[in-house]
């Protein structure tokens with residue numbers, strides 16, 4: 001097999017991680033990996049301090065006012081389920097979009113099919129964006145929540161979250177924003193964007209390990225716990241103590257992974273702002289330009305790069321995405337993500353359902369040479 005692997009599946013999870021991430025996880029495991037507990041021994045206190053430090057860094061990163069309301073979770077799916085299932089009440093109406101990942105659309109669809117809520121799923125407009133006017137028109141007296149993605153994981157399109165947040169606030173609705181694909185790449189502000197519930201993955205462009213994510217819960221929201229159990233304190237309370245963050249954090253957290261995320265945030269903090277996004281966009285542009293003009297490749301999404309992150313989704317004439325992915329993997333040593341990307345509705349709209357597309361998602365450590373290998377591989381293949 002030629003050379004080392006060229007990993008271009010960073011939208012699923014980033015790889016490799018910055019070197020200090022693995023180092024800090026190994027150190028934490030060797031020295032501090034006790035069960036974090038407020039009333040515990042020194043090791044437990046060290047673990048708790050690491051979690052508090054991490055909450056503080058995340059709150060600063062997302063411009064969120066209260067670190068105690070930064071709930072640490074297993075991944076973005078965990079955080080989204082916590083928000084959706086904790087907030088919605090019988091009879092509520094929810095506005096969402098066809099751009100959503102299954103981790104938003106499946107819990108909502110299940111609640112709608114159980115006739116617990118009603119749901120409006122807005123189609124995308126102009127090549128991969130949610131139209132704020134359509135959101136406004138969909139608002140009804142019983143609307144409670146707007147739940148949308150900030151960045152499509154298929155097209156990389158960045159949504160007008162600030163406008164949608166403003167609308168939500170004007171109509172006294174809760175706003176849940178899924179920032180799985182944008183956190184770490186694009187500046188985010190809970191305050192400015194009027195976000196009530198911000199769900200993120202720690203393992204994508206925040207560059208932490210898998211098994212990490214979180215939910216910021218703003219003052220206007222108070223989800224019921226989706227998971228109840230041990231909190232390391234208030235053990236006498238017969239029910240979950242209504243104290244943030246423990247209210248939503250029953251059970252032993254993934255401290256080793258979260259120590260890695262904490263280190264990843266230190267790495268991000270010393271990078272030039274916007275440089276990672278610019279790097280990924282440059283690589284995506286290089287690939288798009290190498291394939292443009294060859295009608296055997298269909299590049300999905302808008303050509304305009306300023307409103308999208310740096311990923312490329314494409315189809316190849318005469319070859320199923322699964323085949324393209326397998327040949328890239330087995331012959332060219334390139335890892336990409338073929339298929340529906342857990343977002344079937346958007347593929348239906350794009351006309352790429354049920355086979356999907358090939359998603360090529362660079363990360364901060366990919367190079368122009370690697371992109372050229374992929375472009376040549378795709379050309380050879382057809």
Ligand SMILES: Cc1ncc(COP(=O)(O)O)c(C=O)c1O
Pocket residue numbers: 011012075076077078101103149151152153178180181200201202213
């Ligand atoms: C837009 C979006 N939302 C949510 C998720 C789910 O994230 P996780 O895998 O951390 O549960 C993903 C994962 O790819 C995603 O792309």
